[in-house]
Amino acid sequence: MSSTTRTLVSPAVLARPRGRAVYWSVFTGVVLLFAVAFLFPVYWMVTGAMKSPDEVTQTPPTLVPHHLHISAYTDAWDLMQLPEHLWNTVVQAAGAWFFQIVFCTGAAYALSRLKPAFGKVILGGILATLMVPAQALVVPKYLTVADLPLIHTSLLNDPLGIWLPAVANAFNLYLLKRFFDQLPRDVLEAAEIDGAGKLRILWSVVLPMSRPVLGVVSIFALVAVWQDFLWPLMVFSDTDKQPISVALVQLSQNIQLTVLIAAMVIASIPMVALFLVFQRHIIAGIGAGATKG
Amino acid sequence: MRPVQAPPPAGDRRRRRLADQARAYGFLLGGLICFALFSWWPAIRAVVIAFQKYTPGSSPEWVGTANFTRVWHDPEFSAAWRNTLTFTLLALLVGFAVPFVMALVLNELRHAQAFFRVVVYLPVMIPPVVSALLWKWFYDPGAGLANETLRFLHLPTSNWSNGTDTALISLVIVATWANMGGTVLIYLAALQSIPGELYEAAELDGANLLQRIRHVTVPQTRFVILMLMLLQIIATMQVFTEPFVITGGGPESATVTVLYLIYKYAFLYNDFGGACALSVMLLVLLGVFSAVYLRLTRSAEGDA
Numbered sequence: 001m002s003s004t005t006r007t008l009v010s011p012a013v014l015a016r017p018r019g020r021a022v023y024w025s026v027f028t029g030v031v032l033l034f035a036v037a038f039l040f041p042v043y044w045m046v047t048g049a050m051k052s053p054d055e056v057t058q059t060p061p062t063l064v065p066h067h068l069h070i071s072a073y074t075d076a077w078d079l080m081q082l083p084e085h086l087w088n089t090v091v092q093a094a095g096a097w098f099f100q101i102v103f104c105t106g107a108a109y110a111l112s113r114l115k116p117a118f119g120k121v122i123l124g125g126i127l128a129t130l131m132v133p134a135q136a137l138v139v140p141k142y143l144t145v146a147d148l149p150l151i152h153t154s155l156l157n158d159p160l161g162i163w164l165p166a167v168a169n170a171f172n173l174y175l176l177k178r179f180f181d182q183l184p185r186d187v188l189e190a191a192e193i194d195g196a197g198k199l200r201i202l203w204s205v206v207l208p209m210s211r212p213v214l215g216v217v218s219i220f221a222l223v224a225v226w227q228d229f230l231w232p233l234m235v236f237s238d239t240d241k242q243p244i245s246v247a248l249v250q251l252s253q254n255i256q257l258t259v260l261i262a263a264m265v266i267a268s269i270p271m272v273a274l275f276l277v278f279q280r281h282i283i284a285g286i287g288a289g290a291t292k293g
Numbered sequence: 294m295r296p297v298q299a300p301p302p303a304g305d306r307r308r309r310r311l312a313d314q315a316r317a318y319g320f321l322l323g324g325l326i327c328f329a330l331f332s333w334w335p336a337i338r339a340v341v342i343a344f345q346k347y348t349p350g351s352s353p354e355w356v357g358t359a360n361f362t363r364v365w366h367d368p369e370f371s372a373a374w375r376n377t378l379t380f381t382l383l384a385l386l387v388g389f390a391v392p393f394v395m396a397l398v399l400n401e402l403r404h405a406q407a408f409f410r411v412v413v414y415l416p417v418m419i420p421p422v423v424s425a426l427l428w429k430w431f432y433d434p435g436a437g438l439a440n441e442t443l444r445f446l447h448l449p450t451s452n453w454s455n456g457t458d459t460a461l462i463s464l465v466i467v468a469t470w471a472n473m474g475g476t477v478l479i480y481l482a483a484l485q486s487i488p489g490e491l492y493e494a495a496e497l498d499g500a501n502l503l504q505r506i507r508h509v510t511v512p513q514t515r516f517v518i519l520m521l522m523l524l525q526i527i528a529t530m531q532v533f534t535e536p537f538v539i540t541g542g543g544p545e546s547a548t549v550t551v552l553y554l555i556y557k558y559a560f561l562y563n564d565f566g567g568a569c570a571l572s573v574m575l576l577v578l579l580g581v582f583s584a585v586y587l588r589l590t591r592s593a594e595g596d597a
Contacts, residue, residue: 005485006490030402057435059444061436103324104324107321110318110321111321116318129328129336137572139555140338142559144330167327198320248422276411279410283410286475286479286482287481287485
């Protein structure tokens with residue numbers, strides 16, 4: 001993102017007094033628009049939870065809470081059993097991440113470097129699932145998870161019901177495979193000549209070189225589980241095992257408004273924090289994905 | 294370095310090849326099982342169960358096309374398709390034009406670029422359930438932010454998600470707000486890949502601002518625009534969270550979507566045959582869009 005690249009408006013026009021005036025008014029307009037459209041709703045949520053139950057339903061509303069009450073946040077934490085649901089979400093996301101990293105990396109490595117028989121057919125079958133949008137298949141997927149073929153076990157109300165289906169992620173697997181395809185051949189061959197086994201090569205040569213793509217896949221995996229709603233809604237009928245997204249909706253019916261809003265804020269914090277920490281990587285990753293196809 | 298070995302006899306070579314294959318499949322196995330169980334098998338089963346009377350626990354019965362005709366005659370069927378298509382179309386109009394103009398303007402700004410990018414992407418990182426609940430509160434006809442703002446501006450208030458006519462567009466606004474960030478960032482990246490000389494040349498030829506947008510920017514980003522449109526169609530055709538959380542499909546089925554109806558058939562009516570029949574219909578339609586999308590990405594990779 002260099003500021004010297006020529007864009008739609010020429011630098012010469014921007015340098016003129018009139019151009020500069022237009023530029024700064026557009027700039028101010030965009031700042032205001034972004035503040036109102038994207039930051040204000042978030043501000044309204046965070047402060048809404050700090051108002052008293054009367055103040056939050058008052059017309060006209062107050063822009064700044066009269067008194068800052070944090071009782072809604074503490075109530076949400078205790079009454080809605082947020083620690084439990086947050087922990088469930090963490091367990092589900094971490095497990096999905098772990099299984100994806102282990103199984104998708106293994107499969108991508110095999111397809112990329114080990115030339116398995118029917119490898120082309122398998123890769124084709126995996127890529128074909130990209131054409132079958134996941135949500136349209138939730139019902140038969142649910143029936144499969146409720147009664148696994150051959151072993152007739154149910155994964156309902158079990159984190160495995162999130163973890164294992166998460167592995168069937170063609171997009172992440174393909175990202176990994178493409179990255180492995182581009183690794184320099186001579187480095188891998190040198191390791192082989194030194195007598196390293198395949199697992200050893202994967203662990204100490206391929207994975208260290210693949211840190212960027214592993215980072216991207218990890219973020220995708222964590223965010224996907226944390227944000228998902230329909231699938232965990234189907235898998236976890238047991239209230240105690242529900243992740244935060246499902247629990248919020250289930251509890252939203254009969255809870256005080258300020259407490260619900262506080263719970264919404266708390267539920268948003270982990271992903272927003274993750275984003276603020278890794279914003280450069282995430283934003284660059286989205287842009288790169290777009291231009292490289 | 295090991296000494297160079299003589300080529301092993303044929304039997305050894307075969308055994309070694311078998312061992313290599315066994316090892317390759319060892320790495321592949323976990324992923325393969327998961328794909329088979331949770332992607333391939335459900336896709337096959339959707340088609341099979343669509344022609345069965347299926348209740349968990351009892352053995353399924355073949356019923357021919359009865360599920361399809363029953364679903365077809367459900368009064369919510371046409372409503373669900375109409376809502377889904379209207380939603381997709383509205384989301385496309387709003388969700389395409391707004392982010393494109395936004396990216397166009399952002400790309401011209403020389404200051405606070407990182408700030409704008411973070412802010413526009415912030416709603417994407419808020420869990421969709423939270424966005425939906427947040428806007429449900431904004432749309433509250435009493436003290437909701439939406440009507441308070443209209444009152445403040447002395448404009449007539451609206452029923453928002455509670456009115457039959459306004460419910461669907463209210464959900465489109467939520468979905469656009471929540472998802473726009475990704476689209477803006479992708480457009481920005483595409484805009485930055487346009488060579489500056491093209492604008493210079495156009496300017497020398499006397500093209501004004503709008504002409505430069507029309508003859509340089511749009512043709513240069515046409516491919517990305519098309520891709521994002523298709524991806525958005527595929528995503529919005531599967532809309533579920535917003536109607537489920539905000540309106541519960543109401544008022545009077547005004548926001549029941551196809552995926553919502555699938556959910557209702559399976560979990561409210563316990564009619565898995567009907568749910569799978571609906572899934573198959575959605576699958577076929579979305580499959581067409583996905584095929585076009587993959588075709589386009591493939592040919593683009595071939596060009597590069």
